[in-house]
Amino acid sequence: MNYTRILIGVAIMAIVTYIPRMLPLAIFRKKIKSRFIRSFLAYVPYAVLAAMTFPEILYSTSNMISAVAGLLVALVLSYFGRGLLTVALSSTAVVFVVEQLLKWMGQA
Numbered sequence: 001m002n003y004t005r006i007l008i009g010v011a012i013m014a015i016v017t018y019i020p021r022m023l024p025l026a027i028f029r030k031k032i033k034s035r036f037i038r039s040f041l042a043y044v045p046y047a048v049l050a051a052m053t054f055p056e057i058l059y060s061t062s063n064m065i066s067a068v069a070g071l072l073v074a075l076v077l078s079y080f081g082r083g084l085l086t087v088a089l090s091s092t093a094v095v096f097v098v099e100q101l102l103k104w105m106g107q108a
Contacts, residue, residue, distance in 0.1 A: 061095055063099065070091040073091045073094045074087050
């Protein structure tokens, strides 16, 4: 195990994650007054999270049907304001039940 290489890798990762966090503080010293930019920056984390997780939701199960069923349940429960734990457990349960039904029917 090459500890020098590991330490260099950790240092590079630290720099890469530190720069995007520090640049806005260094560049924008005054409060951002533009309503458009403030709202854009407020929604960036949600958009990035959705872009990273959405494809994985569809391909995380053995069958696309169960993934879509779980996604639909999660979307409906989220729309009606249910909590994160309720949404996660319910969609997981739906995926499990649909997977079992598909296995029982011989489609998985």
